[in-house]
Amino acid sequence: MLLLDALSPAPRSVRMFLLEKGLRLPVQQVDVFTGENRQAPYLARNPAGQTPALLLDDGSAIAESIAIMEYLEELHPAPALIGATALERALARQWQRRAELNITEYIHNAYHYGEGLARFQGRIPVAPEAAVGLKRVAQDRIAWFDGLLGGGEFLAGARFTVADIWLYVWLDFAASVGQDFDRSLPRLGPWFERVATRPAAAASLHPGCRPGAVRG
Structure with missing residues (x-):
């Protein structure tokens, strides 16, 4: 997996989630201030043009911070930051x-x-x-x-x-x-x-x- 990260609050929420979980992922930075997220290479990965995005090993991507956190919690349920029940x-x-x-x-x-x-x-x-x-x-x-x-x-x-x-x-x-x-x-x-x-x-x-x- 590869996390496409940026200086922005939504990506920060995923970073904080990972820290609370004790998880480490490879990270690639996206410059949202210059609009890199609105250019063709990034849009090929996430057509919505927003950060963050999580690239999976099969080449697909998950976007939206909460969806990324839900996915990671299912893979790594403890400590439960969404819930155990x-x-x-x-x-x-x-x-x-x-x-x-x-x-x-x-x-x-x-x-x-x-x-x-x-x-x-x-x-x-x-x-x-x-x-x-x-x-x-x-x-x-x-x-x-x-x-x-x-x-x-x-x-x-x-x-x-x-x-x-x-x-x-x-x-x-x-x-x-x-x-x-x-x-x-x-x-x-x-x-x-x-x-x-x-x-x-x-x-x-x-x-x-x-x-x-x-x-x-």
């Missing part, structure tokens, strides 16, 4: 989907249309007029999400899961592009700081990250 897996997926659909997609698109506009116009359809509204929705949904959480250490309760990885990586990215969340939120504030202390959090940062620049 049907209920555990359902709860991890529930919290990850809530985070992705209600928070991180808004953060992502607000960056595309706002601070990242110069980088993305010409590559994807952009709507600069939507950036402010998307940021407002993301912040509203973060507060809503905080209200859903119980008293557990992590999003799915006592277990650290892919849901924690996904939301942490995207909130850390958001803070680096002018979309920091309200750290005084009673549940998400302490949760974020708790996840940030895990060794895999700092170790998953791309080596190309620079102080004051995009974190991914």
Whole structure:
């Protein structure tokens, strides 16, 4: 297997997952800042033009971070970062989907249309007029999400899961592009700081990250 990696939050989520699993994969870097992922050699492997992608030994590829993590968890079930039982897996997926659909997609698109506009116009359809509204929705949904959480250490309760990885990586990215969340939120504030202390959090940062620049 070969992981096609990049300086971006979605690939970072896979890197953090691998670190938490104690897995090592061969890695090839893709320069998303110059648009390498939108050029023919990369598109032949992943026609969606997004990172990361996992190349398999038979020449096929799996794209989308969560799909990659699901695949690797089936091959390496311990430690379980999705779940060891049907209920555990359902709860991890529930919290990850809530985070992705209600928070991180808004953060992502607000960056595309706002601070990242110069980088993305010409590559994807952009709507600069939507950036402010998307940021407002993301912040509203973060507060809503905080209200859903119980008293557990992590999003799915006592277990650290892919849901924690996904939301942490995207909130850390958001803070680096002018979309920091309200750290005084009673549940998400302490949760974020708790996840940030895990060794895999700092170790998953791309080596190309620079102080004051995009974190991914």
